[in-house]
Amino acid sequence: MHIPLYYALLRLFRGLRFGWKDPEFKALLVFVAVLLLTGTVFYSEVEHWRLLDSFYFSVTTLATVGFGDFAPKTDLGKIFTVIYIIIGVGTLLSFVTLLSEHSQKDDPLQNFIEEHQNKNPKSHES
Numbered sequence: 001m002h003i004p005l006y007y008a009l010l011r012l013f014r015g016l017r018f019g020w021k022d023p024e025f026k027a028l029l030v031f032v033a034v035l036l037l038t039g040t041v042f043y044s045e046v047e048h049w050r051l052l053d054s055f056y057f058s059v060t061t062l063a064t065v066g067f068g069d070f071a072p073k074t075d076l077g078k079i080f081t082v083i084y085i086i087i088g089v090g091t092l093l094s095f096v097t098l099l100s101e102h103s104q105k106d107d108p109l110q111n112f113i114e115e116h117q118n119k120n121p122k123s124h125e126s
Helices: 002-018 022-044 049-061 076-101 106-120
Strands: none
Touching: 002 022, 002 076, 022 049, 022 076, 022 106
């Protein structure tokens, strides 16, 4: 079934909706978009990669996936990538953390689980 995918997308859009009301979330979203755009344009121009390949490399680099199918060949590209990683990984992590926090707001499943845990607290006392 597609319920897990549906639930994940629902939480993603919920996180974006609630996050949009948070100035810090908006600022991080814009900064992440600017980082990805900057990386995409840079790699396209300096490494002479297609825009899609440049965007793909930018995302996989900041997400620390690093498949290894692309790597900068120029010295300028290598120096940029080091700075890009130092700035971008923490920024993307902060954004994903805030997105996760906002996606849990008014979550019916999460509310049900919390209510159930509060009604039946487990005691580990002997």
